[in-house]
Amino acid sequence: MTLSTRTRRRLGADARRRQLIELGLRLLSREPREQVAIDRIAEEAGVSRGLLFHYFPTKRAFHVAVVTAAADRLVELTEPDPALPAPERLRRGLEAYVGYVIENRELYVSLVRGAAGADEELQRVFDRTRGRIVDRIVASLGVAAATPLLRTAVRGWLALVEETTLDALRGGDVPHTDLVGLQEQALAALLEAAGVAPPG
């Protein structure tokens, strides 16, 4: 086997993995994973059950891979556009966040619940995701060194964003602009309490 053949085969495997994860993102975003049988995933992907298990040894492993991809997408989608003024950047980020949660509710619930549940891998995915968002917000504030109070404030704010977004979706009667306004004002107050000027 030449090097290029090996590379091609490996790329093939990666591409197949990505294809299966993409399918998982579609199937698992609105239906709870308990309702999505592994046979259906294999069938829709046009692969055998055996091949699916070749890439993901258990249904849980597949679920963790899909939730990880969903978390990465959430981080990307809420990436602030540096061309925008700071308050606008925050609002756009929150709108993207809320929109993503609406479209991908079940995966989002898996991510957030994973943080507290028994699944250590999902807990790591959640911690890493929240850590990336905390870092990004802290970096945007332009402070020389983030105090423990500031990091705690930003982590608390993210918990608030998660809870209010899920709660508003559950009830369905909070307009999104009100929800985002609530989240914006909370951040401004928390930053002030942590002794930091809001970004901008």
Place this chain on the structure above:
Amino acid sequence: MTLSTRTRRRLGADARRRQLIELGLRLLSREPREQVAIDRIAEEAGVSRGLLFHYFPTKRAFHVAVVTAAADRLVELTEPDPALPAPERLRRGLEAYVGYVIENRELYVSLVRGAAGADEELQRVFDRTRGRIVDRIVASLGVAAATPLLRTAVRGWLALVEETTLDALRGGDVPHTDLVGLQEQALAALLEAAGVAPPG
């Protein structure tokens, strides 16, 4: 020993249950439940393993009963004193909350994590506890009817209080007065965003 034996005999079923739960509150407040063997609980209670299982058919049932008792205590301890002016009432309530969490960390983690975990009973305990605290806060605001936005805001604030308290304990380098200040300012901002004047 003689006295305790007599006392033990005289204990009715309810009193025995309460005694076992009290013991659980003491044993499980700082040690994770995985580290507390059922044999140790029975031994410290001076009862047989069989009798313990008579009251609580599984270790999980015992744990749920203890977490429920811990949640009830948390709600009681943070009950506002109507004699105090409103801002002072809130601060005292938060200080009691943070103090309770420090003293009963493991049970608190069980309660908060239960909300998101696979244990439906713990989830119900958490939902009921949070619901009681939300109702109490909303009632204290003296609004005729709580809007969905207001309830979402208060639920989000509680998520923030839980997260910041656990986070500050984890890191250990956020002074409690700063933590409580952060929580107070966040509530004021959220109430304002929900169109309600702060209590008082």
